[in-house]
Amino acid sequence: MPLGNFQSGNRKLGSAFGSENTWKELPYEDFQWFLQEVKKKFNLDLTGYKPQRVKRRIEILIRKWGKKSYKEYLDLIVRDEKAQKEFLDRLTINVTEFFRNPEKWWELRDKYLPVLLKESGPRFKAWSAGCSSGEEPYSIAILLEELRAPSTAKVQATDIDINILAKARKGEYDEKSLVNVPKNYLQKYFDYRNGLYYVKPNVKARVNFKRHNLLQDPFDKGFDLILCRNVVIYFEMKTKEELYRKFAESLRPGGIIFVGSTERIFNYRQIGLEVVSPFFYRKVK
Numbered sequence: 001m002p003l004g005n006f007q008s009g010n011r012k013l014g015s016a017f018g019s020e021n022t023w024k025e026l027p028y029e030d031f032q033w034f035l036q037e038v039k040k041k042f043n044l045d046l047t048g049y050k051p052q053r054v055k056r057r058i059e060i061l062i063r064k065w066g067k068k069s070y071k072e073y074l075d076l077i078v079r080d081e082k083a084q085k086e087f088l089d090r091l092t093i094n095v096t097e098f099f100r101n102p103e104k105w106w107e108l109r110d111k112y113l114p115v116l117l118k119e120s121g122p123r124f125k126a127w128s129a130g131c132s133s134g135e136e137p138y139s140i141a142i143l144l145e146e147l148r149a150p151s152t153a154k155v156q157a158t159d160i161d162i163n164i165l166a167k168a169r170k171g172e173y174d175e176k177s178l179v180n181v182p183k184n185y186l187q188k189y190f191d192y193r194n195g196l197y198y199v200k201p202n203v204k205a206r207v208n209f210k211r212h213n214l215l216q217d218p219f220d221k222g223f224d225l226i227l228c229r230n231v232v233i234y235f236e237m238k239t240k241e242e243l244y245r246k247f248a249e250s251l252r253p254g255g256i257i258f259v260g261s262t263e264r265i266f267n268y269r270q271i272g273l274e275v276v277s278p279f280f281y282r283k284v285k
């Protein structure tokens with residue numbers, strides 16, 4: 001059901017509930033109880049995410065399945081694999097594409113990546129945090145190939161969602177994900193078979209995927225480049241600030257963080273970053 005169709009309060013909902021034709025927002029305490037259960041049962045900690053947004057999304061699902069309470073819905077997602085997958089998918093939106101906001105990627109390729117590679121040489125390492133189905137980390141790997149980086153220059157790609165990581169590892173994409181990929185890159189870095197594009201082994205070999213929850217797991221250190229794009233939009237301001245502080249600690253001095261095109265790091269000075277250009281921040285040396 002499209003999000004736009006959700007109605008909160010006591011508005012009419014048609015016949016989804018038989019004789020009961022109104023939908024009331026469920027109590028906040030039940031939502032908080034549900035979050036604790038989800039944490040215990042699925043190891044998914046949703047505190048830190050914008051609560052109204054999460055509550056709204058879950059209640060759309062509760063209604064869709066004809067359930068009347070968080071308890072009934074929890075019972076469903078514990079025993080029904082399909083409902084469980086849908087729940088996890090809905091809360092961690094995976095939309096992505098290769099070279100999302102392409103002009104920023106060309107800026108990275110032409111201005112910053114050559115400098116970072118020169119400074120770090122074979123030890124270069126990037127982190128794509130919240131990498132979804134792999135388009136973002138493979139985009140960096142393609143640029144590394146393009147700039148003839150040593151084969152030891154690697155990309156760590158992480159996401160909370162193990163299903164999406166399985167898809168990412170396959171490296172298999174349809175045209176939709178590839179709209180921003182220049183024609184010559186398509187030829188050089190993809191194999192085309194039966195309507196699908198497969199990331200070539202030399203690009204794949206640069207990327208290492210693993211599950212990582214940004215809100216729970218420790219961060220590695222010493223990155224030359226961190227991409228965290230279109231992920232923190234789901235988080236509350238306090239969580240976001242804390243996250244950017246940890247990203248800054250994970251960069252080596254002179255390293256760069258690349259954020260999404262609707263995102264800003266407001267507290268950049270306090271956490272030791274400087275603005276390079278919109279959407280790029282550098283750790284002060």
Ligand SMILES: C[S@@+](CC[C@H](N)C(=O)[O-])C[C@H]1O[C@@H](n2cnc3c(N)ncnc32)[C@H](O)[C@@H]1O
Pocket residue numbers: 092093094095096097100129130131132133136158159160161164212213214215228229230231234260
């Ligand atoms: C909209 S996608 C962004 C993909 C890519 N970075 C881009 O900009 O195209 C957001 C990704 O963040 C992941 N995510 C959400 N919460 C997360 C968390 N706590 N830890 C790690 N990844 C998370 C989701 O699973 C999803 O794949």
